[in-house]
Amino acid sequence: MQKLIQRIQKANSLLCVGLDPVGDDAYVARQLAEVVDQTSPFAAAFKPNLAFFLSRENGVQLLRETVQRIPQDIPVILDGKFGDIANTADHYARFAYDVIGADAVTVNPYMGDDAVRPFVREDKLVFVLAKTSNKSQYSMQNMALTRGGSLAHGVAQVACKLDSEIGGIGLVVGATHPEALAEVRAICPEQWFLVPGVGAQGGDLAATLRAGLRSNGSGLLINTSRAIWQAEDAGAAARELMERINALRPVTA
Ligand SMILES: O=c1ccn([C@@H]2O[C@H](COP(=O)(O)O)[C@@H](O)[C@H]2O)c(=O)[nH]1
Secondary structure (H helix, E strand, O other): OHHHHHHHHHHOOOEEEEEOOOOOHHHHHHHHHHHHHHHHHHOOEEEEEHHHHHOOOOHHHHHHHHHHHOOOOOOEEEEEEEOOOHHHHHHHHHHHHHHHOOOEEEEOHHHOHHHOHHHOOOOOEEEEEEEOOOHHHHHHHOOEOOOOOEHHHHHHHHHHHHHHHHOOEEEEEOOOOHHHHHHHHHHOOOOOEEEOOOOOOOOOHHHHHHHHOOOOOOOEEEEEOHHHHOOOOHHHHHHHHHHHHHHOOOOOO
16 A cells, blocks of 8 residues: 555546556567656556466466556556465465566455465465446346345445455445446545546546545546457557646646
8 A cells, every 4th residue: 555655646636557468479579678668757656457467378377577667666466366265375375466466456355255365475466346337237246135235335345345445445336327436436435446448438537536536636547458368559559548647636746
């Protein structure tokens, strides 16, 4: 958390650069290095998506090398959407933190808090999927709870409670439904949200920031992956998005 806050202040950025590498091996190795180097000045964090690495031979090695290339002061969120019983989750946590060197992970909380707790370490951050950006999420996440509210609201409540108990918990909330983002922000006023869905998925940046920013102009990490990977100039694309975000948020001291 400290590393994230320091980086956000240093770079004056809420941009999370997603790394979802596609292409042949030679291209991917070259492009990963270029995207990391060119976007680093504008990145509050990087988010490699595990699936895009595991689908390649030597993908774990490529992921390690990519993480090692990222400047030390920029947090790395390994987007693995992990979710299993505690003793298995413990092995996923060791993989993410000790093998790969990630600072944070994404976790699917469907199996309950024992799927989340093994990822909590003093210097790590766990982003729990609460309201995802994909179209069909509503069939699960809009389900009404008997005590009122939706499943997404329930997950947000559990995540905030867990954060107040053990710390280090943030939430994943998509940019594709800002009204739902505002609802989750009302439930979790202080937590960090990782927000995918701006760029290729068409999320409305201004509406997202209005709905999700804390009053101090922070609390969101806005992720974009394909829009940077596919850009002719990744650095320029990252800078442009960072500046658009900053133009839409209150200036902080
Ligand atoms: O709700 C979610 C959770 C995770 N993702 C991931 O974020 C990126 C988005 O990529 P774009 O190219 O910017 O659309 C990708 O890795 C997803 O798996 C998400 O989109 N929504």
